[in-house]
Amino acid sequence: MTKYIEDERTELKRELIDEVKSEIIAFLNSDGGTIYVGVDDDGSTVGIKDDASKDKVDLKLGNWIQEAFFPKPSGLIQYYFNSDDVLAINISKGINKPYYLREKEPKPSGVYIRVGRSKRKANDDEILRMIMESHSYSYEDDISEEQDLTFKSFERTLEENDINLTPRLMNTMGLKAKSGKYTNLAYLLSDQSEIVVKVAEYDSEMNFKIKKSFKGSLVNVLKNVEEQVERLNDLRVVIDGSSFKRIETKSYPGASIREMVLNAICHANYFIRSNIKIEFFPDKAKITSPGGIFNASMDDIMNGVQTYRNPRLVHVFDKLGMIENFGTGIPRTMESYKNYGVKPEFKATENFFFVTLPNVNYLKNDSITDPITDPITDPITDPISDLGLEIMKALKLNPGINTIKLSEIIQTNLPSVSRDMIKNELKRNLTVYVEHRGSNRNGGYYLKSKDDK
Incomplete structure (x- = not known):
């Protein structure tokens, strides 16, 4: 006998009561799922045993599908009795949202969505978005409510790329509709844009270290946000104890943080009245953008499938050279x-997309407590100058040499370095790692071992 467990895509019901209708609506308006009727909340099977009861349930559900829902979910609902005598109702994701209870009409009292393991009534904004998405509504192409627009920031960026914002270019880019009015794309690129990207950094106690907001032309916002994010992408420098080479590691490696910022700005649903947030915590960065996955599944985007909620905006960024290898952001990350x-984590809801990037340097913060415990293999985390590195490298290869011999070796690579500079570096900056053994006349310098410290 099957053990049934309730989750985001599974609902358990003991009986086919009227509440099941709203559960069906919620799955149609979300990502689909399965309702098992004849199962207690704890997952134990009750079943619908006799044929008369099964016929009654079958007829009731069939009538609901024909009469209780609108639009009629033809082909989206399949049901059968399984081997446990449990009614399994499989609901596919709807294609003509919003679905609603016919008796309630398309308003919050009749429209439901699935959130986690439960359903809730959709609000007016969510209903409107479902209507727009079902009718292939394009926010970019819609006429902007604000028509008194200027483009000083956008024009400066265009001029840097030897492009002039001519009336013809405005039309071809989609900044103006056939009516001659500015579109929402024009609004996003204008100086009057109220779209906000917030950047914050917190300490370990969740106190703000940095709190900034950027708004205006999205072209300018993207530049400023990328600069701020790069400043917060700390660089950890470790010196390899065997080669004395610097190993530099960004907290967020490669192009990961930039790719995810660009992804958030390009794919945000600007119809939703919400901000893009980029938050830095000691152990991670979290990027939140309005708008779930557009016309794809999570598996699709993880494999680099390209879908564009704002294709015209993407085209503008591409034309300005602000995008490299677009459409590969998540695989590259x-x-x-x-x-x-x-690994980074990606999560999508109906209205938001979340990215969490681990801070790879945070994982190492507590792993190195002793700056150098062996002159051959241990990493050095203290700041050491280039001269200091050359000295330590020379002493590793030539232990016990004096400053005369040391200066001859160092000057091969750094001819401008004097013996006095080497002595000063030894006395002031390298005492933790280097020691003098023997007399002033016959002694020499050695790298310290762990037992010497």
């Missing part, structure tokens, strides 16, 4: 993390 033992 995953690739950036392949050598770090941690």
Whole structure:
């Protein structure tokens, strides 16, 4: 006998009561799912045993499909009795949203959506978005409510790329409709745009370290946000104890953080009255953008499938050279993390898309407590100058040499370095790692071992 478990795509009901109608509506308006009737909340099977009861349930559900829902969900609802005598109702994702209870009409009292493991009534904005998406509504192409627009920031960026914002270009880019009025795309690129991207950094106690908001032309916003994000992408420098080479690691490796910022701005649903948020925590960065996945599944986008909610905006960024290899952002981000033992996380709801990028340097913060415990293999995390590195490299290869011999070796690579500079570096900056053994006349310098510290 099957053990039934309720989750985001599964609902359990003991009986086929009227409440099941709203559950069906919720699955139609979300990503589909299955309702099992004849199962208790704890997952134990009650079943619908006798044929008369099965016939009654079968007729009732058939009538609902024909009369209770609108639009009629033809072909989207399949049902049968399984081997446990449980009625399984399989509901596919609807294609003509919003679906609603016919007796209630398309308003919050009759429209339901699935959120996590439960349903709730959709609000007016969510109903309107469903109507627009079902009719292939394009926010970019719609006429802007604001028509008194200027484009100083956008024009400066165009001029940097030897492009003039002519009336013809406005039309071909989609900034103006056939009526001559500005579109929402024009609004997004205008100086008057109220779209906000918020960037914040928190300490370990969740206090703000940095809190900034960027608004105006999205072209300018993207530039400013990328600059701010890059400043917050800390660089960790470790010196390899065996080669004395610097190993530099960004907290968010490769192009990961830039790709996800660009993804958020390009794919946001600007019809939703919400901000794009980029938040830096000690152990991660989290990017939240309005709008779920557009015309694709999570598996699709993880495999690099390209879908564009705002294709004209993407075209503008591409024309300005602000996009590289667009459409590969998530696969490239995953690739950036392949050598770090941690992975980015992606989550989508009906209205928002969330990206969490692990801070790869945070994972190492507590792993190195001793700056150098062995002169051959241990990493050095203290800041050391280029001269200091050359000295330590020379002493590793030539232990016990004096400053005369040391200066001869160092000057091969750094001819401008004097013996006094080497002495000063030894006394002031390298005492943790280097020691002098023997007399002033016959002694020499050695790298310290762990036992010497």
